[in-house]
Amino acid sequence: MNYEVNPFWDYESITIDELKDQANSLLNLVTEEQRPLRVCMNNGKEFLLFPQDLLAPICDSDFRLILLSATRYAMGRNTCMPVVVSDYIKRHIRLLDDKFLVLAADDIRRYLEDYAEHEPNSNLWQSLLGVLETEQRARATREARKIRPCPACGKPLEIMSIADSWHSPGGFDVIAHCRNCLADYEWFYDKDGGTSDMKQYFFG
Ligand SMILES: [Zn+2]
Structure with a gap:
């Protein structure tokens, strides 16, 4: 982060235990009164509780x-x-x-x-x-790594390789294996997110 000062330092700080004990009233403070809170966890990490509006400028x-x-x-x-x-x-x-x-x-x-x-x-x-x-x-x-089901048995396929596509510039050729059918399948994934049909793949 490149803030000149931590922009969250103005927010009131509470511990995770306080949050657990007083969840309702603290959440009210945040949502009704629009007062963000810094929640300090026991491992030293912090998170913020805040109304969604706070993110509106960047969302x-x-x-x-x-x-x-x-x-x-x-x-x-x-x-x-x-x-x-x-x-x-x-x-x-x-x-x-x-x-x-x-x-x-x-x-x-x-x-x-x-x-x-x-x-x-x-x-x-x-x-x-x-x-x-x-x-x-x-x-x-x-x-492209998103898992697809085997067209034969419906079990999730295991991705074996993802390579730059031959037929679709910017896309990927995917090869995956079904442990259940012991078959391999290929498909391609184009750069706009479209996925082709699956074909059985034979190692040549
Ligand atoms: Zn299968």
């Missing part, structure tokens, strides 16, 4: 557009903004949605294609683009 779909405008504004500038924007996106990338990743990567890619030679911070944008693409890739693989 708002316009937040994505605001970040994109900041990115567009920062490209081509030789001020502190490129570092601020790119570090912010890298720091919080796990919380930014898929749509943002696609839009931001497209913007930067297009910008670098046209203006890379005039860009004072070309490495910074290359590196941000790399981080966005890696995250997209990681999320897509995670999706």
Whole structure:
């Protein structure tokens, strides 16, 4: 985190035992009176109890557009903004949605294609683009790893390999095994999240 001060320090702090003993009244405090609480656990970790509204500014779909405008504004500038924007996106990338990743990567890619030679911070944008693409890739693989049932017996298949797809650029070829039927199946997963039908796979 890059907060100048911890923004949660103003919140009242309670222990997990207090929360257990006084759950109802404490939850009332949070929901009715909109007073977030820091809950300190015995292992030293903390979590927050707060009304959902607190997250509204970043869960708002316009937040994505605001970040994109900041990115567009920062490209081509030789001020502190490129570092601020790119570090912010890298720091919080796990919380930014898929749509943002696609839009931001497209913007930067297009910008670098046209203006890379005039860009004072070309490495910074290359590196941000790399981080966005890696995250997209990681999320897509995670999706492709989702377990599918065996078409013959319905038992969950075991994924044996996920490789870059031959027929579907940006997608994956998946091979999985059914322990029950002792059969292997293949399918592909395209980059937009579509999954093909399964075919039996024979090791050649
Ligand atoms: Zn089976």
